[in-house]
Amino acid sequence: MPLSTCPDHNALAPVLVMDSGVGGLSIAHHIRQRCARHPLLYLADNGAFPYGDKEEGWLVDRVVTLALTLIRRYPVRLLVLGCNTASTVVLPALRDALAIPVVGVVPAIKPAALASRTAHIGLLATPGTVKRTYTDRLIDAHAPHCRVTRVGSTDVVQLAEDKLAGRGVDLQRLQAAVAPLFDQPDLDTVVLGCTHFPLLLDELQQIQPREIRWVDSGAAVSRRVAELIDYQPRLNDDLAAIGQDTAFVTAPVLAGSQLAVSFARSGFNSVEQLGL
Ligand code: DGL
Numbered sequence: 001m002p003l004s005t006c007p008d009h010n011a012l013a014p015v016l017v018m019d020s021g022v023g024g025l026s027i028a029h030h031i032r033q034r035c036a037r038h039p040l041l042y043l044a045d046n047g048a049f050p051y052g053d054k055e056e057g058w059l060v061d062r063v064v065t066l067a068l069t070l071i072r073r074y075p076v077r078l079l080v081l082g083c084n085t086a087s088t089v090v091l092p093a094l095r096d097a098l099a100i101p102v103v104g105v106v107p108a109i110k111p112a113a114l115a116s117r118t119a120h121i122g123l124l125a126t127p128g129t130v131k132r133t134y135t136d137r138l139i140d141a142h143a144p145h146c147r148v149t150r151v152g153s154t155d156v157v158q159l160a161e162d163k164l165a166g167r168g169v170d171l172q173r174l175q176a177a178v179a180p181l182f183d184q185p186d187l188d189t190v191v192l193g194c195t196h197f198p199l200l201l202d203e204l205q206q207i208q209p210r211e212i213r214w215v216d217s218g219a220a221v222s223r224r225v226a227e228l229i230d231y232q233p234r235l236n237d238d239l240a241a242i243g244q245d246t247a248f249v250t251a252p253v254l255a256g257s258q259l260a261v262s263f264a265r266s267g268f269n270s271v272e273q274l275g276l
Helices: 024-034 056-073 084-097 109-115 133-142 154-164 171-182 197-207 218-228 258-265
Strands: 015-019 040-044 078-081 102-104 120-125 147-152 189-192 213-215 245-249 268-273
Touching (some): 015 056, 024 218, 056 078, 078 084, 084 102, 084 133, 109 120, 109 133, 109 189, 120 133, 154 197, 154 258, 189 197, 197 213, 258 268
Parallel strands (some): 015 040, 015 078, 078 102, 120 147, 120 189, 189 213
């Protein structure tokens, strides 16, 4: 029996997007584009960042506890676990614990396999995601005819955090991390299997040695969210109208810091630390 959640969640209650850090902002961006005026909350577990090297049992407990803590205090209509590392292991426990719908984000293996002309695709994700049984099953189900080169990197996750914290992206470090993909001459499509990575798309395209198709899950997730909340676009839907949404964090973020500015650019104008 799911634990009950805030009873007053309703059509106007926000959608909550969760991640270990800023990665879920890439998902929030797609949700904002599709459901422009729907309120959003964001939860960055920056106190436990990164998730990519954490043990699976620990991740399950952490994510379920955080989601319950927030949802007991605020009305939430739907939860998006904007994190492949967590979604590939936590979703069943989260759905058992919550009474609201939960949408996960998992690597876009299927569209990548369909798009590849050479049948050799790359999976760029966290060390946790590349070794999950869930990921093995996705590949067996949707890319049985493909060769899949997997690269797990926590460094690339950190580079995305650096970018949004205003520290600049070290392209040499990025190049070193993705070299095992670029070194495969027939690999033509790469799955960005971590929500942090679309935030580095410009930099990845800048260093790619040849034409590569980069595939992520953002658009598919936002379509699913729109279906579940039955979002009806209105003529005056306008991204510029966004502005009152809150980002919760589990470790301090300085007011006026570049990170706070990045949250604000994504429509999360107020940043609050969540007491656990
Ligand atoms: N953004 C997350 C993902 O999609 C996790 C990054 C991390 O904390 O390692 O996997």
